[in-house]
Amino acid sequence: MAALGSPLRTFRGLLRELRRASGRPYRHTPAYRHVVAAFRTHRVTSEKLCRAQQELHFQAATYLCLLRSVRQHAALHQEYHGKGERSPEEVAGLVGFRLPQQPGGKG
Amino acid sequence: LWGGRFSPPRFPRPPPAAAGRGPGGSGGGRAYAPPAERKRFYQNVSISQGEGGFEINLDHRKLKTPQAKLFTVPSEALAIAVATEWDSQRDTIKFYTMHLTTLCNTALDNPTQRNKTQLIRAAVKFLDTDTICYRVEEPAALAELQKNEWDPVVAWAENRYNVTIGSSTSILGPNIPASTKETFVSHLASYNMWALQGIEYVITQLKSLILTMGLIDRHITVEKAVLLSRLEEEYQIQRWGNVEWAHDYDLCELRARAAAGTLFVHLCSESSTVKHKLLQD
Numbered sequence A: 001m002a003a004l005g006s007p008l009r010t011f012r013g014l015l016r017e018l019r020r021a022s023g024r025p026y027r028h029t030p031a032y033r034h035v036v037a038a039f040r041t042h043r044v045t046s047e048k049l050c051r052a053q054q055e056l057h058f059q060a061a062t063y064l065c066l067l068r069s070v071r072q073h074a075a076l077h078q079e080y081h082g083k084g085e086r087s088p089e090e091v092a093g094l095v096g097f098r099l100p101q102q103p104g105g106k107g
Numbered sequence B: 001l002w003g004g005r006f007s008p009p010r011f012p013r014p015p016p017a018a019a020g021r022g023p024g025g026s027g028g029g030r031a032y033a034p035p036a037e038r039k040r041f042y043q044n045v046s047i048s049q050g051e052g053g054f055e056i057n058l059d060h061r062k063l064k065t066p067q068a069k070l071f072t073v074p075s076e077a078l079a080i081a082v083a084t085e086w087d088s089q090r091d092t093i094k095f096y097t098m099h100l101t102t103l104c105n106t107a108l109d110n111p112t113q114r115n116k117t118q119l120i121r122a123a124v125k126f127l128d129t130d131t132i133c134y135r136v137e138e139p140a141a142l143a144e145l146q147k148n149e150w151d152p153v154v155a156w157a158e159n160r161y162n163v164t165i166g167s168s169t170s171i172l173g174p175n176i177p178a179s180t181k182e183t184f185v186s187h188l189a190s191y192n193m194w195a196l197q198g199i200e201y202v203i204t205q206l207k208s209l210i211l212t213m214g215l216i217d218r219h220i221t222v223e224k225a226v227l228l229s230r231l232e233e234e235y236q237i238q239r240w241g242n243v244e245w246a247h248d249y250d251l252c253e254l255r256a257r258a259a260a261g262t263l264f265v266h267l268c269s270e271s272s273t274v275k276h277k278l279l280q281d
Helices: A007-022 A030-042 A051-080 A088-094 B076-088 B099-109 B116-129 B140-161 B178-188 B193-206 B209-216 B222-229 B231-240 B244-269
Strands: B037-039 B045-049 B054-058 B092-094
Touching: A007 A030, A007 A051, A007 B076, A030 A051, A030 B076, A051 B099, A051 B222, A051 B244, B045 B076, B054 B076, B076 B099, B076 B244, B099 B193, B099 B244, B116 B178, B116 B193, B116 B209, B140 B178, B140 B209, B140 B222, B140 B231, B193 B209, B193 B222, B193 B244, B209 B222, B209 B244, B222 B231, B222 B244, B231 B244
Parallel strands: none
Antiparallel strands: B037 B092, B045 B054
16 A cells, blocks of 8 residues: 555645635535545544545545646746746746847847 | 637537647747637536536536537546536636546547557557666666666566566567566456546556556555656756756646546546456455
């Protein structure tokens, strides 16, 4: 079985991501209700007893990874790829260079 | 080109899935690429149960696939996750972030028109050039890293499925016995069509059948599978430094896709009545 860590941590992480994804009224969303109900029903604790619990925890951890990665990817995209064309100076600055000054020409 | 020239359609449906194409966007992109973003045209997202399964409602309109079929999924949890994707969109709909929706569209439309046998064949074909079997000889540090990180997973797969896989530094890749391939073919045949779409998707993302089986069998987490898939990149990053707008961008995208695919497979396999013939539990 994969090394998943604490189910409580996964649960909290999921709620956090769902809050970010849904905006203000996240407690009434189907996703929130489903996650809370699932964890409550199976009472995922740190005791590695029930196989169904382990499967649920893996599923929850996978969904958490999905939400988190999508959010981070979208943020990176917005930061680096979502702003249209950059000037040559900005592009050079991205990799830490500065364009030389060219007398009477471009730059 | 596409800019903001959109009036809300009468029967809205998303443009062809933008998976893999990435954003065309304004100011760049290919001339004929469909828009990867359009404005959010709905207030509320909800799910309902129809004859064929669970459906997604955007306000009062039922979501359709790119080929205009009714969007129905067999699992309620999957429907909820898809609904969450749609509800997460703010001003514009970023299709390239909606991996579960894309996977469902692919399963429903089957645009490549492959049947189960063809999907399985495509999946098992990856074994010949499986990332974790394909080793370098130098630099020595990388070869060592591959051995330490990948050998245990290969060993796990060999044990779990009772097959011989091995690894190779030859440019031709590992020599996989036919019996090994047959074992995987018959194992994959026990999954339904939807789950198979998901499995094949993860394999093409991670470039590894073995890592994918590790995920499906819950032997490794998504983060671990992606790390192992990108082992050489991670090694180079350690040596030469990290470039956020390339490395982290790719890392997050691969994690998102692998996580979506894995979740998709598990949610589509739950209600399946086919018993998996496990050699070892």
